[in-house]
Amino acid sequence: MYFTEADYQKQMEERITSPRDLKKFIELPEDTLSAFNKTKKLFKWGTTPYYAALMDRLDENCPLRLQTLPSLHEASECAEVASYDPLLEGENSPQENLVQVYDDRVAFCISDSCASFCRFCFRKYYFEKKKSAAETIDANIDYIRKNKNIRDVLLTGGDPFMLDDDSLEAILKRLHEIKHVEVIRIGTRLLCTMPQRFTPKLVEMLEKYHPLYVNVQFNHPTEITDEVRTAAATLLKAGIPLQNQSVLLKGVNDSLPVMKRLVEKLLTARIIPYYLFQCQLVAGTAHLRARIEDGIEIMRQLRGYTTGFAIPQYILDTPYGKVPLSYNRFVKRDGDHVLLETFKGRVWREYNP
Numbered sequence: 001m002y003f004t005e006a007d008y009q010k011q012m013e014e015r016i017t018s019p020r021d022l023k024k025f026i027e028l029p030e031d032t033l034s035a036f037n038k039t040k041k042l043f044k045w046g047t048t049p050y051y052a053a054l055m056d057r058l059d060e061n062c063p064l065r066l067q068t069l070p071s072l073h074e075a076s077e078c079a080e081v082a083s084y085d086p087l088l089e090g091e092n093s094p095q096e097n098l099v100q101v102y103d104d105r106v107a108f109c110i111s112d113s114c115a116s117f118c119r120f121c122f123r124k125y126y127f128e129k130k131k132s133a134a135e136t137i138d139a140n141i142d143y144i145r146k147n148k149n150i151r152d153v154l155l156t157g158g159d160p161f162m163l164d165d166d167s168l169e170a171i172l173k174r175l176h177e178i179k180h181v182e183v184i185r186i187g188t189r190l191l192c193t194m195p196q197r198f199t200p201k202l203v204e205m206l207e208k209y210h211p212l213y214v215n216v217q218f219n220h221p222t223e224i225t226d227e228v229r230t231a232a233a234t235l236l237k238a239g240i241p242l243q244n245q246s247v248l249l250k251g252v253n254d255s256l257p258v259m260k261r262l263v264e265k266l267l268t269a270r271i272i273p274y275y276l277f278q279c280q281l282v283a284g285t286a287h288l289r290a291r292i293e294d295g296i297e298i299m300r301q302l303r304g305y306t307t308g309f310a311i312p313q314y315i316l317d318t319p320y321g322k323v324p325l326s327y328n329r330f331v332k333r334d335g336d337h338v339l340l341e342t343f344k345g346r347v348w349r350e351y352n353p
């Protein structure tokens, strides 16, 4: 089983961009309708028919709705706390549409659009910038070519897979030709919101540019469907590893059973959990942000209770780099021994002079 160009074109042509279109899929309460109006100027809105069909028709707290639909809470968050650019990417950009925090890798924005806009997007600022991604591609490839320490290029946006196959290939080809670029990764949410994008034709093109990695984003177990398994299998067959980056979101996945189900279900689609991100202080997300202590507690309770490689690293991204948020299992040093707490709470004394 695989998706055809027609499946993908249908999703694009029927993309949902108004509450009226969305009403064919779910019931919209007055509050949400008024949130559409009040947040119009704050952030773009849109999703795919595929993703809308996964939403609960009636439940306003449906985790997919919470991620995608505007809320009245958004307009009320005070501006001093949260910003449109919490990672100060504006300051970390040596050139427009290129973010460099680490010496050996860059995030290169090559697309200005997404199939489905996440309310917690940390690049809300990005949709208001001076130059389009297309205008800066040449200059940014030049920058990567001139900076020989860059060995890892992360393509992002927007969503890189919103480009057509030929435009994406033109970029991959030029990066692949640069000797010091050892790996290319593509960050995308489309495997989750529009799996139809991953056709055999696209994947045949991608596999020419190995070593190529694709980082995806699933935040709730109901997002992992048969369609996702089909699209994931198409990519995996071409040897493209899939790693998941989730965001910890209140009411969506900030509970142990949901997070455990999410990471376990990812493995059934052969997607490896990579990062769990603390939600950034993005304007309009106060109602979606869980506390760091709660995230750490979920992480502590996963270890030992599920497959080791189902457990992502919990991370807070900052303008100065990613910080792992870890629990402590080191109890104390006792002479020539150290005392360590194991997963069910029993303490182990390890000889360690």
Ligand SMILES: *Cc1c(COP(=O)(O)O)cnc(C)c1O
Binding pocket: 099, 100, 101, 102, 105, 106, 107, 154, 317, 322
């Ligand atoms: C997250 C990020 C990367 C990639 O970091 P990894 O830990 O290697 O996944 C690269 N550049 C920027 C600016 C980032 O924010």
